Amino acid sequence: MRKNVKLGLTFFIAAMMIMEIFTFMMPTDQLSSSAAKYGSQSNSPLINESQVLRRFNEIKNMKYDAVNMNCKNKSELFADYLRSIGATDVYLVTVEHCSGTYSHEFVEWNGHYYDTCSSDTSYEIPKEEYSKRLYDLGFTGISVTSPYQ
Numbered sequence: 212m213r214k215n216v217k218l219g220l221t222f223f224i225a226a227m228m229i230m231e232i233f234t235f236m237m238p239t240d241q242l243s244s245s246a247a248k249y250g251s252q253s254n255s256p257l258i259n260e261s262q263v264l265r266r267f268n269e270i271k272n273m274k275y276d277a278v279n280m281n282c283k284n285k286s287e288l289f290a291d292y293l294r295s296i297g298a299t300d301v302y303l304v305t306v307e308h309c310s311g312t313y314s315h316e317f318v319e320w321n322g323h324y325y326d327t328c329s330s331d332t333s334y335e336i337p338k339e340e341y342s343k344r345l346y347d348l349g350f351t352g353i354s355v356t357s358p359y360q
Contacts, residue, residue, distance in 0.1 A: 258296055266292050267334055271327045283316045285327035290318050290359040301359040306345055307352025315350055317341075318359075 270288050273280055286303055293301045302319040317326035317333075324341040326333035333341070342354075 258298060263293070263296070264334060267325060267327065271329075271333075275328065282326075282328040286316045286318050287359075289325060289327050293318070293320055294359065302356050303359050304354065304356045306350045306354040309349045309351045311352065314352070315345070319356060 267289060270285050270292075273285065275281065275285075290301050290303060298320060300321050303316055304319050304324065305314050305316045307314045315328070317324055317328070319325075319338070322338060323335045324333070324338060325335065326341070336344075
């Protein structure tokens with residue numbers, strides 16, 4: 212009887228160790244969405260999405276001025292805000308118009324685009340989708356992405 216208990220306990224402990232190893236080694240994309248989100252944000256502060264959206268809309272609603280409040284200024288305001296709340300992976304993206312006479316600037320954060328100068332929905336748009344929109348508007352020139360410090 213004692214031998215069976217020891218054998219059972221040993222088997223149980225070994226099984227738990229194996230499950231722990233597999234859980235630790237499981238890629239993030241195979242975890243539940245809440246577990247993956249927790250794992251990816253463990254080193255960054257908790258960011259309030261509704262406050263980010265509110266600040267984005269405040270900047271977007273600022274009157275456009277080609278000299279003092281253009282897409283560059285608005286993008287930098289939003290990027291400044293993101294950095295101030297502890298966001299990482301913040302980039303400024305500049306894309307040249309096919310005419311070569313001007314360019315457009317917007318923010319990339321966590322793999323999505325945020326354009327504070329766009330007249331349509333431009334909050335947290337997937338890169339590919341927004342790049343296609345810009346291409347359709349003639350922004351087919353050089354695109355430069357640089358980290359925002």
